[in-house]
Amino acid sequence: MRVLVLGSGVIGVTSAYYLALKGFEVTVIDRQPAVGMETSFANAGQVSPGYSAPWAGPDVPLKAMKWLFQCHAPLSIRPDFSLWQLQWMARFLRNCSAQRYALNKSRMVRLAEYSRDCLRELRANTGIHYEERNRGTLQVFRTQKQLAAEAKDIAVLRQMEVPFEHLDPAGCTRIEPALAHVKDQLLGGLYLPGDETGDCQLFTTQLAAKAQALGVQFRQSATIQRLVTQQNQLLGVEVHTGHGIETLEADHYVVALGSYSRQLTHALGLDLPVYPVKGYSLTVPIINSDAAPVSTVMDETYKVAITRFDQRIRVGGMAELAGFDLSLNPHRRATLEMVLNGLFPHAGHVSQALFWTGLRPMTPDGTPIIGQSGARFPNVWLNTGHGTLGWTMACGSAQVLADLIAHDKPAIETQELNNKRYSA
Known part of the structure; x- marks a missing residue:
C-alpha cells in the first residue's frame, strides 16, 4: 500500500x-x-519531554502585556493583517486557564515521554548519531515568582512519573559547572535528567x-x-x-x-488551528569548552535555551506572531547574545555565529x-x-x-x- x-x-x-x-x-x-x-534546520536542539508545556498558561495574558514594553521580551506580536491571526489568539487565550493548562501539559508530556522512548529504541536499532547527549535539561530561575510557578509543573511531572530534581544555586552549578560565576544571580533550578540534546537537522x-x-x-x-x-x-x-x-x-x-x-x-x-510562530537561533563555535554548558540550560526569564553540541552552542528561543515573515530581526539576535554572554561568557565565538529564523507550527493548546x-x-x-x-x-x-x-x-x-x- x-x-x-x-x-x-x-x-x-x-x-x-x-x-x-x-x-x-x-x-x-x-x-x-x-x-x-x-x-x-537550526532549532534549539532539545529532546525535552520534561519541559513539554503549552505556551498558553494562566499567567501568560498578563505577562504578554508586560512583554510588549520590554526590550528583550520572549514574545512579540506584530499584526499580519489577517483575521486568522486574531482568531488563533482568541483560541489561545481560551486555553490560558489553570484547568486547561494542566490538561494540555499532561497530554503533551505523555506524548513527549513516549516519543523519547521511541527515539532511544530507534537509536539502539539503527546506530544513528547526531551529536546526541543524554545529560538532561536545567531550567534556571532568577525570581521568587518563577520558583512559585514551578510548583504547578512539578505537580504534573509527579503525576506523569517524570523524574526531576529541584535544585538550589549550588545544585545548579553541580549540574552545569560553568554557571558558577553567576550562581549569585540564580535562586534555583529544575533539573530534568531524562531530557536529551542533539542536532535535529x-x-x-x-x-x-x-x-x-x-x-x-x-x-x-x-x-x-x-x-x-x-x-x-x-x-x-x-x-x-x-x-x-x-x-x-x-x-x-x-x-x-x-x-x-x-x-x-x-x-x-x-x-x-495551526499558526506560524517565529523563532530564532544562534549557532556559535565553541572556543572554551570548560566555559560552555554540558547539556541544555533553559533561562526561564527570557525563555531561551542554550544547548551544547560537540563543538558548537545552539542558542534558541523567542516567539513572534507575525505571519509568515522570515526576515532576521537584529534585536532578536541581541537578546540571544545577551543571554548566552550572561550565563556562559567566553564560551563561544559570538561574532562568528550563524543567525537563523524558522516558523514553528503552533496549535492554541x-x-x-x-x-x-x-x-x-x-x-x-x-x-x-x-x-x-x-x-x-x-x-x-x-x-x-x-x-x-x-x-x-x-x-x-x-x-x-x-x-x-x-x-x-
Missing part, C-alpha cells in the same frame, strides 16, 4: 521511516533541495538515509501545485519539479508541512494534531502542529501515525491528539 508524505522536515522524515517499518511503500516530497531545511538527514535503505523514495525540489480530489477521496498531488508538472498518486496521504499545513488543507475543507483528517477525506492523515516541540515529539508522533494507518493499536491514548478536539 502506497503512502505519500508531504514534507521532509523531522516530522515528515520520521513519519516515512516508521511507515516503512510497517511495510508501506513510501514516497516523501518537499519543495526544498534536501531534508530538514526549514523549521528543523543532522538527525533528520541521517534518518532519511536509514529510511532510503528501507525503500523510501525522496522527491526533493518538488513544489505542490494543487490537490486532485474526487468526491471523498484525495486522488493525487500535482507537483512542479525540474522536469515539469506531474501528479503523484497514493492510497494514503500524510500532511506533515508544519506551518504550511493549514494553507494546503483548506482545499479539503479543513480549518487546521500546544498539542500537535495527529491522525485522520476527518470523515470527508479518510485517506488524508495529519501530523502537524508540534510548535516548539517538533523534534521532542517526532518519533512518538510518527509511531502513533504509522500504527493508526496500519490499523494497529497505538501504545498511548490518541483520542485527544486528533483534530476533533477543535470541532467539539
Whole structure:
C-alpha cells in the first residue's frame, strides 16, 4: 500500500521511516533541495519531554502585556493583517486557564515521554548519531515568582512519573559547572535528567538515509501545485519539479508541512488551528569548552535555551506572531547574545555565529494534531502542529501515525491528539 508524505522536515522524515517499518511503500516530497531545511534546520536542539508545556498558561495574558514594553521580551506580536491571526489568539487565550493548562501539559508530556522512548529504541536499532547527549535539561530561575510557578509543573511531572530534581544555586552549578560565576544571580533550578540534546537537522538527514535503505523514495525540489480530489477521496498531488508538472498518486496521504499545513488543507475543507510562530537561533563555535554548558540550560526569564553540541552552542528561543515573515530581526539576535554572554561568557565565538529564523507550527493548546483528517477525506492523515516541540515529539508522533494507518493499536491514548478536539 502506497503512502505519500508531504514534507521532509523531522516530522515528515520520521513519519516515512516508521511507515516503512510497517511495510508501506513510501514516497516523501518537499519543495526544498534536501531534508530538514526549514523549521528543523537550526532549532534549539532539545529532546525535552520534561519541559513539554503549552505556551498558553494562566499567567501568560498578563505577562504578554508586560512583554510588549520590554526590550528583550520572549514574545512579540506584530499584526499580519489577517483575521486568522486574531482568531488563533482568541483560541489561545481560551486555553490560558489553570484547568486547561494542566490538561494540555499532561497530554503533551505523555506524548513527549513516549516519543523519547521511541527515539532511544530507534537509536539502539539503527546506530544513528547526531551529536546526541543524554545529560538532561536545567531550567534556571532568577525570581521568587518563577520558583512559585514551578510548583504547578512539578505537580504534573509527579503525576506523569517524570523524574526531576529541584535544585538550589549550588545544585545548579553541580549540574552545569560553568554557571558558577553567576550562581549569585540564580535562586534555583529544575533539573530534568531524562531530557536529551542533539542536532535535529543532522538527525533528520541521517534518518532519511536509514529510511532510503528501507525503500523510501525522496522527491526533493518538488513544489505542490494543487490537490486532485474526487468526491471523498484525495486522488493525487500535482507537483512542479525540474522536469515539469506531474501528479503523484497514493492510497494514503500524510500532511506533515508544519506551518504550511493549514494553507494546503483548506482545499479539503479543513480549518487546521495551526499558526506560524517565529523563532530564532544562534549557532556559535565553541572556543572554551570548560566555559560552555554540558547539556541544555533553559533561562526561564527570557525563555531561551542554550544547548551544547560537540563543538558548537545552539542558542534558541523567542516567539513572534507575525505571519509568515522570515526576515532576521537584529534585536532578536541581541537578546540571544545577551543571554548566552550572561550565563556562559567566553564560551563561544559570538561574532562568528550563524543567525537563523524558522516558523514553528503552533496549535492554541500546544498539542500537535495527529491522525485522520476527518470523515470527508479518510485517506488524508495529519501530523502537524508540534510548535516548539517538533523534534521532542517526532518519533512518538510518527509511531502513533504509522500504527493508526496500519490499523494497529497505538501504545498511548490518541483520542485527544486528533483534530476533533477543535470541532467539539
